[in-house]
Amino acid sequence: MGSAPILRFPCSIRVFLQVERGGPVIDPAASKHTSRHTPDAVSAAEDVYLCKVYEDVVVLDLKADRYLCLLDAGTWLHPQPDGRLILGPDGPTEDLVAADIAVRGFIDRQRRASKTPTLELSGSHKTSPIETLWAALQILEATQVFRRKTLEQLVAAAIRPPDIRGRRTTSAQAFGAYKHAVTWVPGEGECLQRAFILKRVLAGRGIHADWVFGVRTWPFGAHCWLQIDDMVVGDTLARVSNYTPIMVV
Structure with a gap:
């Protein structure tokens, strides 16, 4: 060999x-x-x-x-x-x-695996001005949390989601508010920042989403996205299918 x-x-x-x-x-x-x-x-x-x-x-x-x-x-x-x-x-x-x-030794790290995605939630959805304002405030707060953090610190912060504020909503409603609000908030950043912020926005409405990290080789690349069961949130099936999951938070 x-x-x-x-x-x-x-x-x-x-x-x-x-x-x-x-x-x-x-x-x-x-x-x-x-x-x-x-x-x-x-x-x-x-x-x-x-x-x-x-x-x-x-x-x-x-x-x-x-x-x-x-x-x-x-x-x-x-x-x-x-x-x-x-x-x-x-x-x-x-x-x-x-x-x-x-x-x-064999140690069960109790790590989670992601489901193979088959659906995507990436378009705009109707939302109210109040929901959009709430999402904008959450985005600003999450952006402050994100700054100057190592990957390890971001993962730790994602494991401890923010308290649920206001009423619970569906994933489509929460994502719709995020999509409308993010256009008014500067500095959306790359995939790591986008996924971290969206995960916290969803968690603030009582919605758990897996934070999936994936890799590819030749050429090497890495990407991260959110999934709710087998539904990709805020990304596309075409893009995430190019990556093999390596870590799920």
Whole structure:
């Protein structure tokens, strides 16, 4: 088997730069730590998320706010939805542990998986001036929360949604108010900021939406969007279908 170098993506999730080669190499064939008998029981390290994209495995290190790509690792590394990592007999366990990608033992991280999206909620919907004003205030508040936060801090803030204010509404009504209000609020930002703000607007009306982070390779790209069950909110099926989910908040 050929080597599987780690391609480092030395950037925040907010800005994706050109892939730089030449990072440390994880080579199952050459590793002196390779187990050639019973595969070791390992799990993703805390705050580390993995997914398989074709023959590669992409790693999201939440604390470091960066992505890594393990070339051809999909032949020996199989991430599971609960955080466990199934390694083939030639999987370089020690190297994964040393790189802070994995820890020994099967640990149920209780991570959530997103449903395959089949619907989208992206158009404008009727709303009242009061609802639009409320949404605008929520957008301004969420924008303040978003500023100068790391990805880890944003995820923590998203897990603790704002208190429900006012009456509960349907997802279409809440999204309609957001769409009308956002045109009057400057600085909507890129997908990370948009999804964070919309998630808080929906949560303020008692609506839970999954915050899905996805990746693609060759060329590398990352995107995030909201889903309610199998319905994409504020984005399109055509766009999100290009990405493989790696983390759901």
